Amino acid sequence: MNFCTQCGGPVSKKIPQGDNRERYVCNNCGYIHYQNPNAVVGTLPYCGDKVLLCKRGIEPRLGLWTLPAGFLEMGETLQEGALRETKEETNSQVKIxxxxxxxxxxxxxxxxxxxxxxxxxxxYSPTSESLEVDLFSFDEIPWEELAFPFVPIALKQFYEDLEEGSFPFRKKELIKK
Ligand SMILES: [Zn+2]
Known part of the structure; x- marks a missing residue:
């Protein structure tokens, strides 16, 4: 970032007193701009042994397939955000x-x-954010046209768990080497 969000003055990267990381600090008013990670919330919608995917109608990864998900908004619980994003991208009212x-x-x-x-x-149906929305069996999933690395990981895990008949909570760190 180049300019202060509060006064429009120029900012510099420095470690504020009592902090241990560099932040963008306004040279004019002293405002400290903290940047923190964002939460993305979504669903893995399924019907029997099929999963619902949407073809992205917006950048990034326009035209590739993904699970319905997007940024959590202020004032929402994680679950509310996941339901809203699913509705926005697939026009469907899923049951969590x-x-x-x-x-x-x-x-x-x-x-x-x-x-x-x-x-x-x-x-379900396409929306302003999704060009197509459809249910896919494991063999029908467009594995070569998935938008983000988390999508095939979640889908493969879903089908393994479906085979086992139980779906425990999973977590994974995606670290680029
Ligand atoms: Zn400022």
Missing amino acids: DNMYFMFDIPQIGQFYVLYKASIEENS
Whole structure:
């Protein structure tokens, strides 16, 4: 960042007194800009042995397939955010079973929380954010056209757990080497 969000003055990177990390500090008014990771919330919607994916209608990764998810908004619980994002991207009212997956992605300052959620057949449709929305069996999933690294990990785990008949909470750190 170059300019202060409070007064528009120029900022410099420095370690504020009593802190131990560099922050953008305003040269003019002294305001300290803290930057912290963002929460991304979403669902893994399923119907029997099929999962719901949406083809992204917006950047980034336009045209690739993903699970419905997006940034948590102020004032929302994780679950409310997951339901809202699912509605915005698939026009569906899913029923949440349980919190299923947490991904830590420290390099991009994000963590993902995915809920496993059931969905009725034909209860979804494309939206302004999704070009297509559809249910896929394991063999039908467009594995080569998935938008983000967390998507195939969550999907493969889902099918393993489906085989076992139980879906314990999972967490994984996605660290780029
Ligand atoms: Zn300022």
